[in-house]
Amino acid sequence: MAAEATLTQETPSKTLWSGGKSPFNVSWGKMMMWFFLVSDAFTFSSLIIAYGAMRHRFAEIWPKANDVFTHFPFIEGHLPLAYVGLMTFILIMSSVTMVLAVDAGHRRDNKSVAVWMFLTIIGGFMFLGSQAWEWYHFIHGTEAGAYIMQDGAIYRDAANAYELHASNPPAGALVSPSNELITDKAAIEGIKAKAEHIHGANLVHNEYGHPLFADFFFFITGFHGFHVFSGVMINIIIFLNVLAGVYARRGHYEHIEKTGLYWHFVDLVWVFVFTFFYLV
Amino acid sequence: MAHQHDKPHGYYTGDIHNQFVEEHYDPKNRAVIWRTFWILLFITIFEVAIAFAPIAKDILMVTFIVLTIVKAYFIVAFFMHLKHEKLSFAYTIVLPFVLIVYLIGMALAEGSFLNLWDHLF
Numbered sequence: 001m002a003a004e005a006t007l008t009q010e011t012p013s014k015t016l017w018s019g020g021k022s023p024f025n026v027s028w029g030k031m032m033m034w035f036f037l038v039s040d041a042f043t044f045s046s047l048i049i050a051y052g053a054m055r056h057r058f059a060e061i062w063p064k065a066n067d068v069f070t071h072f073p074f075i076e077g078h079l080p081l082a083y084v085g086l087m088t089f090i091l092i093m094s095s096v097t098m099v100l101a102v103d104a105g106h107r108r109d110n111k112s113v114a115v116w117m118f119l120t121i122i123g124g125f126m127f128l129g130s131q132a133w134e135w136y137h138f139i140h141g142t143e144a145g146a147y148i149m150q151d152g153a154i155y156r157d158a159a160n161a162y163e164l165h166a167s168n169p170p171a172g173a174l175v176s177p178s179n180e181l182i183t184d185k186a187a188i189e190g191i192k193a194k195a196e197h198i199h200g201a202n203l204v205h206n207e208y209g210h211p212l213f214a215d216f217f218f219f220i221t222g223f224h225g226f227h228v229f230s231g232v233m234i235n236i237i238i239f240l241n242v243l244a245g246v247y248a249r250r251g252h253y254e255h256i257e258k259t260g261l262y263w264h265f266v267d268l269v270w271v272f273v274f275t276f277f278y279l280v
Numbered sequence: 281m282a283h284q285h286d287k288p289h290g291y292y293t294g295d296i297h298n299q300f301v302e303e304h305y306d307p308k309n310r311a312v313i314w315r316t317f318w319i320l321l322f323i324t325i326f327e328v329a330i331a332f333a334p335i336a337k338d339i340l341m342v343t344f345i346v347l348t349i350v351k352a353y354f355i356v357a358f359f360m361h362l363k364h365e366k367l368s369f370a371y372t373i374v375l376p377f378v379l380i381v382y383l384i385g386m387a388l389a390e391g392s393f394l395n396l397w398d399h400l401f
Contacts, residue, residue, distance in 0.1 A: 024369040027301060034373055045380045049387045056391030057398075066331075085328045089321065096317045099359050103309050252301045257361075264359040268352055275348040279327060280341045 037265045051216040063209030087130045094123025095267040102260045105253025117239040124232035141200025146207035316358040
């Protein structure tokens with residue numbers, strides 16, 4: 001068998017696609033990883049596009065991300081985008097350590113591969129921890145909360161409507177679903193009597209606005225987070241293999257490249273999640 | 281052996297699971313990696329900075345989407361190394377996303393239409 005295989009390699013045919021050659025100049029393992037990533041990208045695209053469609057449908061009552069994600073660890077105050085910016089930095093940084101591990105693999109430098117893989121795993125865990133913290137705050141919600149009517153209309157406490165802060169709404173004022181400020185005491189009492197007081201978000205209620213926002217947020221960041229978790233597990237297996245010298249014995253570090261492709265893809269998806277959930 | 285020229289950045293192993301292994305170590309690689317990192321970091325900081333600038337919402341939105349595609353290009357081209365794969369392979373990976381552009385058009389039009397429908401009736 002081995003002799004036969006050698007024979008076909010020694011005498012490749014003249015045309016590119018008739019065997020004996022790698023037409024794309026990539027190994028099949030890497031090519032299949034790319035094809036898997038294309039299919040996975042289609043899944044994520046469909047989810048984000050579904051989010052976009054529902055956002056257009058309920059444009060008026062769609063929550064503003066800058067009112068929802070405003071926390072930063074150990075710092076008081078209204079700090080939108082700061083925390084998710086940090087998360088993005090962590091993930092980009094772990095992508096860099098991953099690509100440096102691949103680069104060390106090309107140099108056949110087993111020790112450097114191990115070091116960069118280890119740092120990539122640390123970055124992955126940091127990102128997962130950050131995401132858990134973000135989920136905790138989203139689920140927990142604000143102290144003031146919101147009032148939800150029987151028909152699903154949500155009256156937010158004006159303390160949470162940061163876009164109105166310039167006009168200094170009085171304490172206890174509410175914001176109607178169409179973003180009008182309600183300061184009349186009798187009207188506020190009337191709403192509070194009929195409505196249910198809710199805090200935070202889950203799959204049924206969302207104090208920040210339309211419940212679909214929470215559903216998509218949990219599903220898409222959850223799906224992405226699970227990809228990160230899987231990536232960290234795969235990275236740990238590869239890291240242990242590197243420590244055991246598996247790739248040094250094999251003579252090449254192509255496995256690092258394949259897991260690297262997956263890890264960069266996870267980073268790539270986050271770039272889109274960051275834009276469509278937090279920026280636009 | 282003449283066919284050595286047919287495989288400029290790789291070699292065949294006897295291993296059935298890894299028949300073809302790429303060889304593209306270049307000392308300049310690390311400079312490219314760090315340059316890509318600084319570009320991605322700079323774009324992200326720029327995005328967070330202009331999010332609160334007094335700019336029209338529509339212009340901001342278009343800017344963010346364009347910058348996202350620029351970031352995606354740098355990740356795919358340099359971190360995932362697609363820029364240095366054969367052009368036929370790069371097209372095989374990238375061209376299917378034309379379908380995604382089509383889906384974006386259809387789904388967002390549908391969402392906007394349903395919004396209008398809710399207002400009309």
